[in-house]
Amino acid sequence: MPATPAQADPDIKDVKAKVDRLYHEAEAAQERLHDANLELADLRRDLAGLKADQARQDERLDAVRDQVSDAVVRQLEGEGISTVGQIVVSEDPGSFLDTLSTMSSFNDLQASLLSDYDTELEALEIRREATDARTTEIAELTEQLSTEKETVDDKLAEAKSLLSDLEAEERERLLASRSGVSRMPSSVPASGRAAAAVQYAMAQVGDAYVYGAMGENAFDCSGLTMRAWAQAGVSLPHSSSAQYGSGPHIAASDLQPGDLVFYYSPISHVGMYIGNGMIVHAANPGTGVAVSGLYSMPYVGAVRPG
Numbered sequence: 001m002p003a004t005p006a007q008a009d010p011d012i013k014d015v016k017a018k019v020d021r022l023y024h025e026a027e028a029a030q031e032r033l034h035d036a037n038l039e040l041a042d043l044r045r046d047l048a049g050l051k052a053d054q055a056r057q058d059e060r061l062d063a064v065r066d067q068v069s070d071a072v073v074r075q076l077e078g079e080g081i082s083t084v085g086q087i088v089v090s091e092d093p094g095s096f097l098d099t100l101s102t103m104s105s106f107n108d109l110q111a112s113l114l115s116d117y118d119t120e121l122e123a124l125e126i127r128r129e130a131t132d133a134r135t136t137e138i139a140e141l142t143e144q145l146s147t148e149k150e151t152v153d154d155k156l157a158e159a160k161s162l163l164s165d166l167e168a169e170e171r172e173r174l175l176a177s178r179s180g181v182s183r184m185p186s187s188v189p190a191s192g193r194a195a196a197a198v199q200y201a202m203a204q205v206g207d208a209y210v211y212g213a214m215g216e217n218a219f220d221c222s223g224l225t226m227r228a229w230a231q232a233g234v235s236l237p238h239s240s241s242a243q244y245g246s247g248p249h250i251a252a253s254d255l256q257p258g259d260l261v262f263y264y265s266p267i268s269h270v271g272m273y274i275g276n277g278m279i280v281h282a283a284n285p286g287t288g289v290a291v292s293g294l295y296s297m298p299y300v301g302a303v304r305p306g
Contacts, residue, residue, distance in 0.1 A: 019159045023284040026152040028268035030211045030220060033145040034239035040138040047131045054124050149211065156285070188274045193232035193306050194258025201228040201272050201280045207289045209282045214238060219282040219289060221270050225260055228272060234306045240270040243303065250302040252294075259304050263297040273302065 190198040201224060207217050214223030222243055226236045236243050244262050255261070255273045263269040271281030277294045 015159065019156070019286065020284075022152055022155045022159055023286065024264070024268070026149060026156060026211060027221065027284065028264070028266075029145055029149045029152055031222065031240050031268045033142065033149065033212075034222060034237075035241055036138055036141045036145060038237055038239055038242055040135065040142065043131055043135050043138060047128070047135065050124060050128050050131060054121070054128070058121075188257050190257035190274075193234065194256065196232040197228040197234070197258050197305075198272065198274055198280075200231040201225070201289075202274065204228075204282075204289045205280060205291060207282075209285045209288045211285075221282045224282040224289060225270050225272055229258075229305050232306065236305060241267045243270055243305075244301070245303075247303040247305045250304050252299070252302065255294075255302055256304070259302045261294065261302045262300045265298070265300060267300055269297060 188198050188202060204215075204219065204224060207219060209220060210218035211220055212223070213219050215227045219227070222236075222238050222240045225243060226238050229236050236246055240262060243260055244267050247260075250256075250259055257273060257275045259273045261271050261273050261279055263271070269281070271279035271292070273294065274280050274291070278291055279294055279296075280289070280291050282289050283292065
């Protein structure tokens with residue numbers, strides 16, 4: 001007997017749940033990858049600064065060592081008279097003793113400088129080794145996340161294959177029901193710099209969702225909000241969790257158009273509030289950039305950029 005719609009419903013629900021779960025797993029992996037890349041960039045800048053400090057201190061240390069070497073050479077190339085002999089034959093032993101005392105203080109200073117520089121260089125070496133180790137750790141994490149994303153992509157392909165095996169009518173029902181997208185608002189009452197951000201984000205509705213993308217015609221969630229607020233002159237990192245720390249936190253009751261809203265725990269999705277309980281966001285590969293309800297996903301909090 002051919003399957004009835006009632007019998008087909010569980011299949012559609014299963015596929016919808018699987019596709020939604022896999023889309024979010026892929027997005028969470030991509031956002032963690034953004035975090036790792038941001039941290040790696042910071043570490044590389046720190047390492048470059050450490051190497052520059054190392055080079056400068058090496059030069060200064062060499063100069064001090066040269067001064068000490070010159071002092072030793074001058075002693076060895078002197079008149080060959082011992083210090084006591086020089087005092088004895090000196091016309092002014094008191095003056096010579098003053099000079100000797102000054103030389104002794106100078107040598108003490110040189111020794112102190114050498115000790116200080118050695119200590120600083122040792123500290124720099126410890127920092128450099130720590131930074132190298134952290135860089136290696138981040139590189140390994142990046143590789144791990146890339147592998148994870150490949151695994152999720154394989155699962156997505158499997159889910160899409162399952163979807164394609166469904167009857168056309170059932171597939172249309174699934175695609176129509178899975179995104180929870182709302183109707184486009186006729187206008188968004190934004191003002192100030194937020195208006196430029198909202199205008200840009202709304203102009204991208206219908207564009208594709210691509211993991212890691214930040215325009216011109218495709219975005220992931222944090223790529224869209226980053227590019228939107230860049231139109232208002234506000235620089236945001238390409239990471240939803242990093243954007244959560246980019247401004248003051250706003251209560252849901254105080255949301256204004258342009259505010260960034262965040263979802264899931266740990267945070268792995270961001271959208272932009274546009275008023276009337278709605279957001280614009282790069283949703284997922286099946287939906288693209290779209291308008292949805294504020295609470296269409298597990299809500300965490302909001303931030304006001306700028």
